[in-house]
Amino acid sequence: MIIASRSSTAGVSLRFQAAEAALLSDLADQVDSMLLLGSPDDPALARLLPNAYPDDAEAQRDYARYTRSSLIESKRAAAQQVRDATAPVGERVSTRSDASAAVIPDGDADAADADVVVELDESDAWVWLTFLTDLRLILNERVGAIEESTPEQDQRDDYLSAAYDWAGYLQGSMLEVLDPTDK
């Protein structure tokens, strides 16, 4: 269960169960790897780096040449920021002093099981919102990508679908806090 609430600053405060935080960190790490190593033919990568000139191949080549590396760089930086803020205790790296994840001690529970609270100011919140969008674009492309239906494949699709819904729920919860007038 994720809880999004108004932060003391203009941003948003997120509380995750340890397992949820670990899952998000792992997904963010995979997104980062995909952006670094992904094949240009990967349809999921194409979703993240769309064609700006569908009817003009030459203009598209120029557009890609000038924008691709900076888009990949900013998307990787977003994935890394989310990965680091939600990494399991011991692996966590605080990359920003104003958006550091803090572990809330929970009675006698081991620190590893404690909820993870992430405080985001408005600009960090944008980093998270855009990462969650990229993550959902990738997951949406991956579900059902392999047509052959085997128990393993169905299980994989169930997992990807659950992660997709969960990321949407997280993003929606954040937006309700950040943009309440939109309701």
Next chain:
Amino acid sequence: MTRTLVEPDLDSITIESLASAWNTVVWDDPVNLMTYVSYVFRSYFGYSADEAERLMLQVHNDGRAIVASGYREAMERHVQAMHGYGLQATIDRGTP
């Protein structure tokens, strides 16, 4: 006194003003939350809540909406920003 060597080229002026008519088009993508799309329009373009909502609904209902028009370079910057936000955006030659 210097002589003007080149007459003003009226054709190229016309072409120049036509060249400014480019559009940033955002396309519907069922993956993106409607609240997210309108929040992007408001935050990035500085549209009012009502205008951002109107454009978001146009994307949702019509499949696409022109969210900005102007010089090509500016439209490329907008499209790059939209791609940064994970929205599907293209550049169109506008109808003058």
